[in-house]
Amino acid sequence: MSVAESTAPPEEIEPPLGQHGSEEGPHPTTVAPPIMLWAENLTVSFDGFKALDDVTLLLDRGELRCIIGPNGAGKTTLMDVITGKTRPSEGSVYLESRLQNLTQMSECQIAELGIGRKFQRPTVFQGHSVFENCELALKGAKGVFHSLFARLSKADRERIEEVLETIGLADLRNRQAGLLAHGQKQWLEIGMLLAQNPKVLFIDEPVAGMTQPEMERTAELFRSLAGKHTVVVVEHDMEFVRSIARKVTVLHEGRVLAEGPMDVIQKNERVIEVYLGT
């Protein structure tokens, strides 16, 4: 990724297809296209105010991407559009192949396809146990009548145990989720995302309110997830972003201000001006 490209104004962002040299992709030997998710030319306006203005975001397979930007830059709206909560007035979103446009689908259909999302505030099912939270998130049939007679298979249980190990909550599996500490709830929610086994994970402000050790552990968790999943982290905490980021997208006033490796972004004057400089 060259400096010139990363500091280029958003209008000159690389075209959606091709040109993405396979030698750069994390899986140079696979036949699958290196791009996992295309979000192209997204525009969202609320009563004339453009929350997103022609934003394009391309994610490589297995990439760990950070999205930063000041308040109101459109970070959450971008996730809302990709996960189906908000319909864009223009633009399209494709996952893995360019066959289906996700902007026409419901939240559950998109979740089913493999895009998971973690909300800003930890939202776990407070009344359910840690184990049940993971059970509900587990990938599989989600129909009404299936649920009425569903029982966990051995493989399902193992998958849940594996997730609980990953997020470090195996000992608390029977604890009611509402009783967990703040950081633990954040991990549980990440665990629920993992149980869905998504292709792309969107994670909104994961370390807000975390203690330093919790933050370090979370950074470690994300680094271990990259490669297996495509992970997108939206975060305010610059130190945390520095500790995990390989590539950063900066949003400002609904537009992509800059995109590139963290060390380059940090030197970008426009970024410093609107965001980092303060």
Add this chain to the structure above:
Amino acid sequence: MSALADVLAHVGARMGEMHSRRGWLLLAVFALLIAVVVPAVAPAYLVPLLGKFLCYGMAALAMDLLWGYAGILSLGHALFFALGGYGMGMYLMRSMAGEGVYRSELPDFMVFLDWHKLPWYWHGFQSFGFAVTMLLVAPGLLALVFGWLTFRSRIKGVYLSIVTQALTYAAMLLFFQNATGFGGNNGLTDFKRILGWPLQAPQTKTILYVASAIALVGTYLLCRFVVTSKLGRVLRALRDAELKTRFCGYESTNYKLFVWVLSAMLCALAGALYVPQVGIINPSEMQPSNSIEMAIWVAVGGRGTLTGALLGAWLVNGGKSWLTAAFPSAWLYALGGLFVLVTLFLPKGIVGAGGPLVEWLAKRRAQAAAPPPVAEPVKQEGT
């Protein structure tokens, strides 16, 4: 053979999830008590009253399934109860064709209105089987259409409650009209017999009571099965965090529709058993306050507990029966006061308040039995 063993193991595991061994035992004792012991010892004049209570209990279970577990507060459930009752009433009217005051093939109120032909929707109701099917299917269909329209538009909370209240009120006004064809404000009454058994005979009353008891236990088991299934866990998740549930891949509209329709049909069944025991069904059963009372039963007993709903229905109705006889004018004040008190002091209802009490007792007993434990080791975060 191993397939059979698998099925048995599956059923066994599922039963274990529904209740502990002790729970099943208690349930069996309770079922015996209400279905066998009570009708054997209760004085004959009390049997229909107790049967009525059983029907209220079923309606309360249906309400709790919906409100307590899925968080959908319907203030129009009396409509489904009444529709079930009307279905049964139609059968009872048709089964005595030619024996009314006017000796006509048509129900008396139609003769009175100078109608010469049975309206199309009354056809078939002379058959008990058809009537029972319809009295479940028709409220179920109404619930399905209404629920689909509201849940799909993501109407919920207070707004949904208001819409359901409006629905039952509109239905009540409709049923008050003579032209609707259900006997207007008099409703359907003067029933003679059910399946050939005279309704006035004590024996018939006992049989109706026992049928209600069996239906109540069946309803309880069905509700318990639903709430302990994964579907039940999804419903509770929906209640607590709907958007999150949708992001987990569950189509919340379908789940709500399922529990909404099931609840409506259970209510209709309760209404159908209620009518032959009280001998009348009229549109006042649909009045908004009836639906609100159902919600109060559940709130008093404890939402999301099933047993609490039963307890609430019986306590409130027991209080109502006693108070309306002893101090007729005091009932509404008592009901209002009860609602305020429960909301203020027992937000989880009677059973909800009992849980912590039982826990506290168990803890005390455990402490008495064992030496006090060393201070619990503080869990370091599990790195």
